[in-house]
Amino acid sequence: MIAMVDIRLLTAYICAILLLVSCQFAPPANYAYTPEIVSERCVLAERLLALLPPEQRDAPAAVQEATWLADTSYRAGVAIARYNEPFFMAWMNNRMVNSIFTWRERGLCWHYQHDMYRELRRRRLEYFRIGCCVRDRNKGSEHHCVYLAPVTVRWPQCIIIDPWLWNGRLEVLYNGSFSTDKWQEEEGVLPYLQSIYPEEHNKPFEHWARVKAGWYYRDYAESSSPRGRASRQGRLMQRRIEQGMRLRGGKLYSY
Numbered sequence: 244m245i246a247m248v249d250i251r252l253l254t255a256y257i258c259a260i261l262l263l264v265s266c267q268f269a270p271p272a273n274y275a276y277t278p279e280i281v282s283e284r285c286v287l288a289e290r291l292l293a294l295l296p297p298e299q300r301d302a303p304a305a306v307q308e309a310t311w312l313a314d315t316s317y318r319a320g321v322a323i324a325r326y327n328e329p330f331f332m333a334w335m336n337n338r339m340v341n342s343i344f345t346w347r348e349r350g351l352c353w354h355y356q357h358d359m360y361r362e363l364r365r366r367r368l369e370y371f372r373i374g375c376c377v378r379d380r381n382k383g384s385e386h387h388c389v390y391l392a393p394v395t396v397r398w399p400q401c402i403i404i405d406p407w408l409w410n411g412r413l414e415v416l417y418n419g420s421f422s423t424d425k426w427q428e429e430e431g432v433l434p435y436l437q438s439i440y441p442e443e444h445n446k447p448f449e450h451w452a453r454v455k456a457g458w459y460y461r462d463y464a465e466s467s468s469p470r471g472r473a474s475r476q477g478r479l480m481q482r483r484i485e486q487g488m489r490l491r492g493g494k495l496y497s498y
Contacts, residue, residue, distance in 0.1 A: 364443075372392055455476045
């Protein structure tokens with residue numbers, strides 16, 4: 244009996260290690276189209292619709308909008324992570340980005356927040372809105388995400404989507420499943436992102452709202468500012484935009 248318990252524990256331990264190792268890298272390009280994730284996309288769409296007033300939940304336009312938001316969240320999360328090329332999990336990737344050697348250009352949680360916001364603003368929304376939120380503000384564990392909510396409902400009646408934690412494998416925190424003592428609405432960053440990414444914007448997938456403008460890891464500038472455009476990362480962003488547009492035949496994104 245003891246040997247059997249030990250084998251089960253060992254098997255569980257090995258499975259956990261394999262899971263963590265497999266999640267160190269971005270998922271394959273078809274990840275969002277696997278049966279399991281397609282099912283999760285449907286669940287997210289259903290949970291979004293459940294946040295709407297009862298008289299709106301069955302409206303074809305509302306269903307279409309919720310489905311688009313759910314599908315784009317999962318598909319964009321994979322694409323963003325694959326573009327960032329993570330090498331470790333979560334906080335270790337931050338060290339790669341914040342290193343003076345810049346082992347990785349992008350990969351901080353607020354990078355993912357900005358990029359996910361960019362992708363979700365490609366469509367005009369009637370029933371839902373996109374907000375920003377932060378966990379453990381001003382602490383070492385501070386973490387930034389976007390959230391989805393009905394236009395008529397205020398924080399915290401929402402769904403938080405996090406593509407950063409598992410390197411593109413979307414973590415979804417449904418309404419009521421997260422602590423409002425830890426999570427807060429991040430209203431300060433929203434006007435800034437709204438100005439850069441208005442609804443139906445035409446910024447390409449490689450566009451970054453902010454770029455590193457100096458050697459210090461917190462020295463960032465708006466990518467469209469003179470300092471941002473002249474920076475090493477600003478010039479890199481422009482080269483990647485041009486390359487991506489050529490590869491996609493002029494399309495703004497492809498995922």
